[in-house]
Amino acid sequence: xxxxAIAFVRAGVPVRRLRAYGRDGADAYDLFDRLERGPAxxxxxxxxxxxxxxxxxxxxxxxxxxxxxxxVRMVRALYALVDAWLVVAQGGEAAGARLDLELPAWGTxxxxxxxxxxxxxxxxxxxxxxxxxxxxxxxxxxxxxxxDKALEAVDALxxxxxxxxxxxxxxxxxxxxxxxxxVLGCELAGGG
Amino acid sequence: xxxxxxxxTVASPSGxxxxxxxxxxxxxxxxxxxxxDTGIGQAGALPQLALxxxxxxxxxxxxxxxxxxxxxxxxxxxxxxxxxxxxxxxRIEAITTFPERKALLWTTTxxxxxxxxxxxxxxxxxxxxxxxxxxxxxxxx
Numbered sequence: 001x002x003x004x005a006i007a008f009v010r011a012g013v014p015v016r017r018l019r020a021y022g023r024d025g026a027d028a029y030d031l032f033d034r035l036e037r038g039p040a041x042x043x044x045x046x047x048x049x050x051x052x053x054x055x056x057x058x059x060x061x062x063x064x065x066x067x068x069x070x071x072v073r074m075v076r077a078l079y080a081l082v083d084a085w086l087v088v089a090q091g092g093e094a095a096g097a098r099l100d101l102e103l104p105a106w107g108t109x110x111x112x113x114x115x116x117x118x119x120x121x122x123x124x125x126x127x128x129x130x131x132x133x134x135x136x137x138x139x140x141x142x143x144x145x146x147x148d149k150a151l152e153a154v155d156a157l158x159x160x161x162x163x164x165x166x167x168x169x170x171x172x173x174x175x176x177x178x179x180x181x182x183v184l185g186c187e188l189a190g191g192g
Numbered sequence: 193x194x195x196x197x198x199x200x201t202v203a204s205p206s207g208x209x210x211x212x213x214x215x216x217x218x219x220x221x222x223x224x225x226x227x228x229d230t231g232i233g234q235a236g237a238l239p240q241l242a243l244x245x246x247x248x249x250x251x252x253x254x255x256x257x258x259x260x261x262x263x264x265x266x267x268x269x270x271x272x273x274x275x276x277x278x279x280x281x282x283r284i285e286a287i288t289t290f291p292e293r294k295a296l297l298w299t300t301t302x303x304x305x306x307x308x309x310x311x312x313x314x315x316x317x318x319x320x321x322x323x324x325x326x327x328x329x330x331x332x333x
Contacts, residue, residue: 156326157301163218163281165299169328 012066018058018075025051025082031089032189039095040088042190046101047085048129049182053103053122054078060118070108071115077104099190101182103175110164111171119174120154126181127151133188147184150177199309204319212316213285214309216276220268224257284309285333286316300327 028047035041054075061067067075081104088097111119127147134144153173157166198211282305286296300308304326315322323329 153325156304157328159280159301161279161281163279163283163299165283165297165328165330166281166301168330169299 012061012068013072015058015062015065015067018067018072021076022051022054022058022079022082025054025079025086027086028082031086035089037189037191039097039099039190040090040092042099042186043085043089043097045185045189046099046182047082047089049101049126049178049185050078050081050085050103052125053119053178054082056121056125057115057118060114060121063114068112068114070106071112071118074104074106099186101186103179103182106171106175109171110168111174113162113167116162116167116170116174119171119178120158123147123151123154123174123177123181126178126185130181130185130188133185144184146180147177150174150180153177200313202313202316204316206319208288209290210286210288210316212309212313213283213287214305215283215285216279216281217272218276218283220265220272222261222265224261284312284327286312295333296321297330297333298324298327299330300324 025047028044028051032041032044032048035044057071057075057078058067061071081101085101087093106115127144130147131144150173154170154177157170157173159166162170197213199214200212202210202212204210280302282300282302284298284300284305286298288294298308298312304324308324308327311322311324321329
């Protein structure tokens with residue numbers, strides 16, 4: 001009840017509206033699994049990263065029923081990227097295309113508790129996916145150490161009521177971990 | 193852990209003397225209000241008028257430079273103390289006052305505070321500003 005009152009005062013977008021917006025990109029989850037290693041799968045991975053990130057941010061706002069406007073901006077930018085990367089993956093345009101995913105920036109240095117929860121869940125999901133993709137690879141090279149280090153840094157700072165300075169540090173570590181997982185996953189999906 | 197007593201002191205190789213304070217409370221800053229700017233002594237004003245304006249300037253200074261910031265501090269301090277006690281976040285401030293005042297801030301958690309403090313002290317003793325794991329370095333305050 002108190003959470004709803006706070007969200008009303010802060011203002012935001014209802015979770016169900018954002019969920020409807022993200023339904024278009026739900027293919028990203030399946031497509032990544034279906035495709036063989038190569039540029040199309042790498043593009044599907046980028047769509048998967050954006051869909052996961054956006055969904056987790058929305059999910060983190062469920063507790064209070066509303067997603068604040070700064071999160072909404074991020075979520076909408078991510079869903080727009082999902083659509084763009086799905087077109088690349090499904091349309092056969094991936095070969096020869098630049099497959100670097102540039103994740104949208106937040107614009108402010110300190111993240112809210114809910115945003116951090118969403119980012120952390122995203123990093124766990126991407127890490128699991130990358131670890132699964134790494135299984136059975138004979139050649140060494142890409143490894144999870146950098147992603148795990150970012151997760152360790154986050155876990156070390158994760159407390160019940162973090163101060164703004166801590167939230168800033170956790171947010172930086174999470175953003176860095178997500179970027180690293182994203183690059184590693186793209187490399188693996190592309191067959192590198 | 194105290195607000196006004198340094199937890200550790202250390203001297204850097206260049207001779208800077210650092211005091212390290214560990215606390216859970218972020219003290220509200222002393223902020224004067226702009227209301228004290230009365231425009232006294234501006235070009236064009238008569239010197240006789242300026243003399244009359246002196247008591248007004250004194251009252252204005254006391255109001256905006258002392259009273260308002262003091263009341264603000266008195267109101268915000270208990271909030272800051274309660275917030276600090278409820279949190280597991282710990283602030284470590286390294287302060288040097290000579291040749292000029294400089295304050296560095298790290299934020300960590302209860303669990304890491306002793307190790308982080310030791311690493312900061314060891315770093316400053318070597319003239320380095322370290323960024324230990326389990327802490328966020330916010331730079332100069």
